Amino acid sequence: MKKLDESEIIKIFQTGFGKKNVGSEDVEIFNLGKNKIVAKTDTLVESTDIPSKMKLSDAARKSIVACVSDFAAKGVKPKYGMISVNLPKTISRSKINEIVLGFKKACREFDISIIGGDTNGGKEIVFNVCLFGITDKLVTRKNSKKGDLIFVTGPFGYTSAGLTMLLDKKKGNKTFVKKAIKSVIKPNPRLSFGIKNKKYFSSSMDSSDGLSTTLNEMSKQSKNKFIINKVPFLKDLEDYVKHYKLNLHNLVFNGGEEYEFVFTTSPKNRKIIERNAVLSKTKIMEIGHVTSGKGVYVEKNNNLTLLKDAGWKHF
Amino acid sequence: MKKLDESEIIKIFQTGFGKKNVGSEDVEIFNLGKNKIVAKTDTLVESTDIPSKMKLSDAARKSIVACVSDFAAKGVKPKYGMISVNLPKTISRSKINEIVLGFKKACREFDISIIGGDTNGGKEIVFNVCLFGITDKLVTRKNSKKGDLIFVTGPFGYTSAGLTMLLDKKKGNKTFVKKAIKSVIKPNPRLSFGIKNKKYFSSSMDSSDGLSTTLNEMSKQSKNKFIINKVPFLKDLEDYVKHYKLNLHNLVFNGGEEYEFVFTTSPKNRKIIERNAVLSKTKIMEIGHVTSGKGVYVEKNNNLTLLKDAGWKHF
Known part of the structure; x- marks a missing residue:
């Protein structure tokens, strides 16, 4: 049986949703009213993405950076963000302050307004960030020309x-x-x-x-x-x-x-x-x-x- | 020292982002181009939100329902969604299929197109759903009139x-x-x-x-x-x-x-x-x-x- 690596799991999800395009671009793009909305979500999980020597402020900032980087590749300015945070019940106030600090830093750096999100209990720290912007046209991954x-x-x-x-x-x-x-x-x-x-x-x-x-x-x-x-x-x-x-x-x-x-x-x-x-x-x-x-x-x-x-x- | 319940944690985040309005409505609303975009994110965490006797297909569906319910309260149609999933490395293919089934069911039921998301490893199952729609005007929580x-x-x-x-x-x-x-x-x-x-x-x-x-x-x-x-x-x-x-x-x-x-x-x-x-x-x-x-x-x-x-x- 084939090992369940990420691309395999993504395939199961894609097949399920009947969409070939899910996950084939850096960012998601959809029309709402008269605009093309660009959106990107990314998740940072304590046990897999945050080395124990990394400060939580840096980890929080990096969870925003991960999305910003996809916007950068497409040349689109992210304007708004939503942040969902899972926190273990034992977390201290100073750790929470550190996390907020990291998010704030990233938002100032890239000029992003946080419009909402949610906080949840959980077994480990998880940061889920979703950023939004608009664009007229999206540079894709697929249009390189011979001689480029x-x-x-x-x-x-x-x-x-x-x-x-x-x-x-x-x-x-x-x-x-x-x-x-x-x-x-x-x-x-x-x-x-x-x-x-x-x-x-x-x-x-x-x-x-x-x-x-x-x-x-x-x-x-x-x-x-x-x-x-x-x-x-x-x-x-x-x-x-x-x-x-x-x-x-x-x-x-x-x-x-x-x-x-x-x-x-x-x-x-x-x-x-x-x-x-x-x-x-x-x-x-x-x-x-x-x-x-x-x-x-x-x-x-x-x-x-x-x-x-x-x-x-x-x- | 005050106990860190959710409203306390939300307050720390709100103070951090300098926004009184974060979290004070059912849904988030922001302008992109000429439209008011309505967005809502919600997280379902295995250890706190999914009773062990609940099927994963029902849990996946419910994570979408939780967002849809906020759109319902505001009378706004959710059109698009992004889904982020954390899965323990030991999860079986049949469990993943169950999860996809639940998401699909909810998307059909409420006519939502999934445009993307991400999958991650983690210590426990986490579903993070983010839905989008547009509206001209938002019914708020605050405008009840005497005699209503x-x-x-x-x-x-x-x-x-x-x-x-x-x-x-x-x-x-x-x-x-x-x-x-x-x-x-x-x-x-x-x-x-x-x-x-x-x-x-x-x-x-x-x-x-x-x-x-x-x-x-x-x-x-x-x-x-x-x-x-x-x-x-x-x-x-x-x-x-x-x-x-x-x-x-x-x-x-x-x-x-x-x-x-x-x-x-x-x-x-x-x-x-x-x-x-x-x-x-x-x-x-x-x-x-x-x-x-x-x-x-x-x-x-x-x-x-x-x-x-x-x-x-x-x-």
């Missing part, structure tokens, strides 16, 4: 290293440890960059399920081949990986929760996008191009290696 | 009896046991009645936190006194209560989770509302009237007894 360039909004690989440090022990030089842990507890979604440059994207997708998952999904949905000729990492990650004999490829492509995004664009937009990236302090990296065919391949010394979807699964 | 009549959409008291039967043992005659248990596992929100009659309501509120809580909230928000001269129960409940020496008042006023609603209306609308109620098979009951002053009072043999807010608390 592939970009990411920042370097990858830190979250996987940072999570190991939070769960196990810190290793590596101080600056690197700090950077890696920060990538887990204070992720920065690229909202202003996404909003500003959306018009140039032929396709885009939030990368938080892992870069290999994201690239494979975009390639599959657009029925194009993606060639990656520059793996998006920086020297400090390479040094760390060499020193501790880790697998660089795995950290970069299969880490997940980076809250960066991938976009494709026509080469004619390269200059303007790069200029906008500097203005919004977003360190975008060009990592490859779109061509005809299928699958995602990493190009190295003129050899192509298939990049499998091996990103993060919730189950 | 007070109605409920059905008799109260069965859920409290039914829950005891589900948790402990069944007692009473077969028909009553069936009715009481059904009130817990298959609640019927009064959506079509609400939509049809909304225009006659001066104020309205979903009663699922308990009738005493609902009446007190509506009285407080409207700065009017509510006189209850007919306690909304039927003979079968009275018989059951007498036989087992239970407290009728407590069952009717403080049970909660009835998914009925309370509304106030001008006496001139009585006839048309009563006619509409027959058409939609909703057994509304006139329970009292609004007058000047404050507080909620039960009138019996010309004596007035203060009805305290003693409804159901989540914590």
Whole structure:
């Protein structure tokens, strides 16, 4: 019998609701009256998503970031939010204050108004966030064109290293440890960059399920081949990986929760996008191009290696 | 130190977000583009909300009913929904199918399209539902007028009896046991009645936190006194209560989770509302009237007894 991983469970739900599209985009979109409403919900569960060394304020903020990141990938401004919180009966007032602080911080940062929600008892802490915005047109995951360039909004690989440090022990030089842990507890979604440059994207997708998952999904949905000729990492990650004999490829492509995004664009937009990236302090990296065919391949010394979807699964 | 009950926790959140209005209405309302969007989120948690004898399909349906009931009270049609589900890693495929079945059933019943959601691992089953609709104007909790009549959409008291039967043992005659248990596992929100009659309501509120809580909230928000001269129960409940020496008042006023609603209306609308109620098979009951002053009072043999807010608390 097939293992019940998340994609399998999602399939059961999708089949049940008779909708092919449920879950095939970063955000949900629906018409109410004269507007296209964009909505996204995300859940943070104590036992699976919150390392014990993570502050509850950071966890609360991150539960909003997870949704904001999907809005960022689509270049849509989230305006309103609803927050549902489950709390164990034994929780202290100071922990609750910490949680509120984290939500408030995120709302200020991304200019979101909380309009409601609910609080419940439960065996563990659960944050469920639902954000709303409007848009005229949605950049999809599927419209990359042959000849398009592939970009990411920042370097990858830190979250996987940072999570190991939070769960196990810190290793590596101080600056690197700090950077890696920060990538887990204070992720920065690229909202202003996404909003500003959306018009140039032929396709885009939030990368938080892992870069290999994201690239494979975009390639599959657009029925194009993606060639990656520059793996998006920086020297400090390479040094760390060499020193501790880790697998660089795995950290970069299969880490997940980076809250960066991938976009494709026509080469004619390269200059303007790069200029906008500097203005919004977003360190975008060009990592490859779109061509005809299928699958995602990493190009190295003129050899192509298939990049499998091996990103993060919730189950 | 004050006990952390739900209203206390909500207060901490409200103070945190600097919004007096968060949580003061049945549903959330916000403007996006040219429309007033109505949204409501509700969470069902295995350890606190799902009796072990309740089927997961009924629990899933009920998590949608809980939101629909708030839309019913406001006379707004919910159109779209998002569902977030937390599932323990050990859950079986047949249990997941049961859950999907319950969600599907509710969506068909109330004509709701599920547009997305997410699935997560967790220590216990959690269903978080978020529904959306649009409206031009919202009936609030606060606009009852002196001289208005007070109605409920059905008799109260069965859920409290039914829950005891589900948790402990069944007692009473077969028909009553069936009715009481059904009130817990298959609640019927009064959506079509609400939509049809909304225009006659001066104020309205979903009663699922308990009738005493609902009446007190509506009285407080409207700065009017509510006189209850007919306690909304039927003979079968009275018989059951007498036989087992239970407290009728407590069952009717403080049970909660009835998914009925309370509304106030001008006496001139009585006839048309009563006619509409027959058409939609909703057994509304006139329970009292609004007058000047404050507080909620039960009138019996010309004596007035203060009805305290003693409804159901989540914590």
